[in-house]
Amino acid sequence: MATTRRAEMPTDPPDPDGDQALAGVRGGSLPSQPDGGTTTGVIECRELAGGALDGRLGGNAASIRATACALAKVGSAVAVVLVEGISDQIALETAAVGRGRDLEAERVVIVPIGGAHAIGRFLTRLGPLGARVRLAGLCDLREEEVFRRGLDMNHVGAPRTRTDMERLGFYVCVNDLEDELIRALGAARVEALFDSQGDLRSFRSFQSQPAWRGQQPEAQLWRFLRSSSRRNLRYARLLVEAAVGRDTLPRPLDALLATV
Numbered sequence: 001m002a003t004t005r006r007a008e009m010p011t012d013p014p015d016p017d018g019d020q021a022l023a024g025v026r027g028g029s030l031p032s033q034p035d036g037g038t039t040t041g042v043i044e045c046r047e048l049a050g051g052a053l054d055g056r057l058g059g060n061a062a063s064i065r066a067t068a069c070a071l072a073k074v075g076s077a078v079a080v081v082l083v084e085g086i087s088d089q090i091a092l093e094t095a096a097v098g099r100g101r102d103l104e105a106e107r108v109v110i111v112p113i114g115g116a117h118a119i120g121r122f123l124t125r126l127g128p129l130g131a132r133v134r135l136a137g138l139c140d141l142r143e144e145e146v147f148r149r150g151l152d153m154n155h156v157g158a159p160r161t162r163t164d165m166e167r168l169g170f171y172v173c174v175n176d177l178e179d180e181l182i183r184a185l186g187a188a189r190v191e192a193l194f195d196s197q198g199d200l201r202s203f204r205s206f207q208s209q210p211a212w213r214g215q216q217p218e219a220q221l222w223r224f225l226r227s228s229s230r231r232n233l234r235y236a237r238l239l240v241e242a243a244v245g246r247d248t249l250p251r252p253l254d255a256l257l258a259t260v
Helices: 016-024 039-054 059-071 086-098 116-132 141-153 162-167 177-185 187-196 200-207 217-226 229-245 251-259
Strands: 079-083 108-112 134-140 170-173
Touching: 059 086, 059 108, 079 086, 079 116, 086 108, 086 177, 086 229, 086 251, 116 134, 116 141, 134 141, 134 251, 141 162, 141 170, 162 170, 170 177, 170 251, 177 187, 177 217, 177 229, 187 200, 187 217, 187 229, 200 217, 217 229
Parallel strands: 079 108, 079 134, 134 170
Antiparallel strands: none
């Protein structure tokens, strides 16, 4: 009988990326535009966004820059959504476009914080914005308690359950974003998407590896997506577009967008 095998991803340690991106946010002040509001800074942020969507960029440098670009917009935001990483940001922004929304025009900013353990630091820095900004967020199941503690310690609320977190605008992906999207589309449709993108042969090769041979297709798909940061970023957009097209967008993404 086939068994499900999920390689355990290491729990995120305290991540320096968020601290580096926050380095310019001191004493409660928040930058209004990247690089002092220069045209170059804005163009760089747009190029970064395009590169991430296409899967050309990845790694810590891209994460730090993406966070800095998002933070540059929060001073004029009416809503700020805190997410663990760039793939979550891409997924939510893609879902918003699919729903006919323009988050930039609505002044809704999605901030990748460089790992769940940075949530407290970001909530602290965003505190000076006060009640005029609606806070929301998205995390994986294994980081639910980390987010819950961060919200409590920073007096955003005192959530004890997932329902409490949702009342505050913070949603949990079970088990994570990739799991949610694979379930939303089904294994066959994800494989068809791989085929359309020229990745099916690579996936078949991955399936033949001894550690993954005979495992459940959903587990294989999950690991294949997570095995490359660039692939993960590219498919964050592609999978969400497919889910929106079939009206099967995972509930955490759909519900979060409805709150901001």
